[in-house]
Amino acid sequence: xxxxxxxxxxxxxxxxxxxxxxxxxxxxxxxxxxxxxxxxxxxxxxxxxxxxxxxxxxxxxxxxxxxxxxxxxxxxxxxxxxxxxxxxxxxxxxxxxxxxxxxxxxxxxxxxxxxxxxxxxxxxxxxxxxxxxxxxxxxxxxxxxxxxxxxxxxxxxxxxxxxxxxxxxxxxxxxxxxxxxxxxxxxxxxxxxxxxxxxxxxxxxxxxxxxxxxxxxxxxxxxxxxxxxxxxxxxxxxxxxxxxxxxxxxxxxxxxxxxxxxxxxxxxxxxxxxxxxxx
Amino acid sequence: xxxxxxxxxxxxxxxxxxxxxxxxxxxxxxxxxxxxxxxxxxxxxxxxxxxxxxxxxxxxxxxxxxxxxxxxxxxxxxxxxxxxxxxxxxxxxxxxxxxxxxxxxxxxxxxxx
Numbered sequence: 001x002x003x004x005x006x007x008x009x010x011x012x013x014x015x016x017x018x019x020x021x022x023x024x025x026x027x028x029x030x031x032x033x034x035x036x037x038x039x040x041x042x043x044x045x046x047x048x049x050x051x052x053x054x055x056x057x058x059x060x061x062x063x064x065x066x067x068x069x070x071x072x073x074x075x076x077x078x079x080x081x082x083x084x085x086x087x088x089x090x091x092x093x094x095x096x097x098x099x100x101x102x103x104x105x106x107x108x109x110x111x112x113x114x115x116x117x118x119x120x121x122x123x124x125x126x127x128x129x130x131x132x133x134x135x136x137x138x139x140x141x142x143x144x145x146x147x148x149x150x151x152x153x154x155x156x157x158x159x160x161x162x163x164x165x166x167x168x169x170x171x172x173x174x175x176x177x178x179x180x181x182x183x184x185x186x187x188x189x190x191x192x193x194x195x196x197x198x199x200x201x202x203x204x205x206x207x208x209x210x211x212x213x214x215x216x217x218x219x220x221x222x223x224x225x226x227x228x229x230x231x232x233x234x235x236x237x238x239x240x241x242x243x244x245x246x247x248x249x250x251x252x253x254x255x256x257x258x259x260x261x262x263x264x265x266x267x268x269x270x271x272x273x274x275x276x277x278x279x
Numbered sequence: 280x281x282x283x284x285x286x287x288x289x290x291x292x293x294x295x296x297x298x299x300x301x302x303x304x305x306x307x308x309x310x311x312x313x314x315x316x317x318x319x320x321x322x323x324x325x326x327x328x329x330x331x332x333x334x335x336x337x338x339x340x341x342x343x344x345x346x347x348x349x350x351x352x353x354x355x356x357x358x359x360x361x362x363x364x365x366x367x368x369x370x371x372x373x374x375x376x377x378x379x380x381x382x383x384x385x386x387x388x389x390x391x392x
Binding site: 015059060061064065066082083084085086087153154155194195196197198199200201202203228231232235236264265267268 | 286287288289290291292293294297301304305307308310311312313316349354355356357359360362363364369370372373374376377378379384387388389390391
């Protein structure tokens with residue numbers, strides 16, 4: 001059966017991708033941010049997963065407001081970077097883990113969790129940037145992907161508790177997949193940021209640090225928080241952190257926090273990552 | 280959602296905003312295609328008209344008034360594509376939301392020296 005080899009939580013700020021594109025990785029503004037990901041990258045290289053299940057949100061690039069799936073699962077053979085306004089980025093296409101994707105869809109729906117199923121769809125920086133942060137910029141990605149989109153743009157967004165349930169089910173589904181795939185789960189988004197309204201530029205370094213420490217073994221409070229709590233503590237766009245809950249719920253009750261990194265601000269965002277292994 | 284408006288200075292993109300800003304956001308979304316970016320650049324007002332924007336919405340877009348666009352239901356993730364056609368830095372857009380000078384915004388909100 002397929003095996004979950006670990007979970008990572010990470011920011012997916014678009015300016016991270018732009019910094020890579022423009023060769024700014026070693027500049028004073030960005031070096032401390034990228035250096036902090038080196039242990040995470042090394043962990044990924046050592047663990048050699050076959051598949052990355054990436055939980056992220058689209059940012060008005062693939063989905064418009066004409067149809068807003070609360071959850072969507074990709075079942076495509078390949079995912080191309082979408083044009084976000086500047087032309088598609090020169091990032092390799094992402095090969096889909098088609099059979100695993102369909103298996104997850106079967107299991108989710110059988111268990112009364114009903115995502116939109118996407119056969120032909122592009123991906124934005126929400127998936128691209130986490131992949132680049134943990135796998136660099138290879139000619140071909142060393143893993144296949146299962147993209148899972150969560151609506152965090154138009155209210156009502158799903159509750160943190162629903163994201164948690166999604167993670168629980170995802171684990172059962174992955175571990176019932178007949179194969180020997182090594183699967184890493186990537187929960188993405190955040191950390192604190194607010195891009196809209198007069199509180200724009202809101203960053204909560206204290207709450208971010210507490211999150212990075214607590215998401216491993218003090219997760220209950222985050223699981224039980226309301227959407228309003230997320231917005232208040234992490235900013236309107238920082239509520240993206242609910243997607244880390246999907247990853248965390250797919251892990252054991254007790255986990256080992258292998259790596260952690262925080263840097264702020266990346267553009268207008270508190271940014272960072274954790275790497276978790278089942279204890 | 281009980282009452283999202285209770286979080287200070289934070290306009291959540293709820294049904295009212297989504298309905299209100301639909302045309303402006305749809306126009307902005309279309310800038311993900313190069314031919315639409317070219318049309319926007321060639322004759323901006325005609326392009327905005329083709330999406331049925333009101334006079335108020337047009338004025339906000341044409342003035343690159345990010346604060347006003349959001350007030351009219353624009354969602355940042357869509358209207359950001361306007362900054363791909365007519366470049367603006369994210370933190371400048373943020374400063375405009377907060378109605379602050381860019382340098383003050385960087386220092387006071389983002390903690391940059």
